[in-house]
Amino acid sequence: MGVTLISDFNADSREIIARLKDMKQKTLLEAWFMDDSREDPQLPHHRNPCEFMSPDQSRRFALEVESRQDLLDLCPEKVENYEQKLKNFYTEHIHADEEIRYCLEGSGYFDIRDKDDRWVRIWIKAGDLIILPAGIYHRFTLDTSNYIKLMRLFVGEPVWTAFNRPQEDHPARRNYISNFVQKTRMPLEAY
Numbered sequence: 001m002g003v004t005l006i007s008d009f010n011a012d013s014r015e016i017i018a019r020l021k022d023m024k025q026k027t028l029l030e031a032w033f034m035d036d037s038r039e040d041p042q043l044p045h046h047r048n049p050c051e052f053m054s055p056d057q058s059r060r061f062a063l064e065v066e067s068r069q070d071l072l073d074l075c076p077e078k079v080e081n082y083e084q085k086l087k088n089f090y091t092e093h094i095h096a097d098e099e100i101r102y103c104l105e106g107s108g109y110f111d112i113r114d115k116d117d118r119w120v121r122i123w124i125k126a127g128d129l130i131i132l133p134a135g136i137y138h139r140f141t142l143d144t145s146n147y148i149k150l151m152r153l154f155v156g157e158p159v160w161t162a163f164n165r166p167q168e169d170h171p172a173r174r175n176y177i178s179n180f181v182q183k184t185r186m187p188l189e190a191y
């Protein structure tokens with residue numbers, strides 16, 4: 001299940017952001033470990049047998065966003081250089097800042113690397129909010145429905161830059177490894 005459903009998108013975007021700010025925690029999205037196949041990325045890529053993320057594997061995030069956002073309507077008719085954009089989104093990368101996305105319509109897959117470098121596929125649908133920490137390796141693709149409408153939210157100045165893997169010396173990567181990956185190796189009671 002997602003975080004919340006905000007169906008009234010015509011509401012002032014500041015109101016939406018205020019509502020997002022009210023949500024103090026993020027619930028587990030539908031997420032699973034991926035198989036190793038290089039076939040069509042838009043297929044679900046479950047392992048056999050399926051291996052879903054457990055609630056304990058999900059982490060909580062406090063959400064603080066400023067009122068900076070834009071909309072991305074991702075389908076062939078509405079986006080220039082659609083094929084190239086999709087290819088770029090599916091290239092493994094990091095950012096210097098958090099990546100915050102709220103799904104208004106449609107669906108798609110965010111793939112993130114876990115601490116053991118396995119791909120975890122997270123299925124984002126209308127009403128879902130995802131916040132990827134700065135420095136986490138990730139990529140994105142549409143699913144077979146071929147459409148998603150995303151609100152991109154930023155803390156501070158919008159920065160789009162993607163740094164493709166490998167980026168082990170990037171400050172955001174180093175910070176992520178020391179603050180996040182090492183903590184997730186500790187037992188849960190240590191939080």
Ligand SMILES: CSCCC(=O)C(=O)O
Pocket residue numbers: 072074089099101138139140150162
């Ligand atoms: C379509 S939004 C997700 C793609 C992505 O990782 C990015 O924009 O950096």
Ligand SMILES: [Fe+2]
Pocket residue numbers: 093094095099138162
């Ligand atoms: Fe990204």
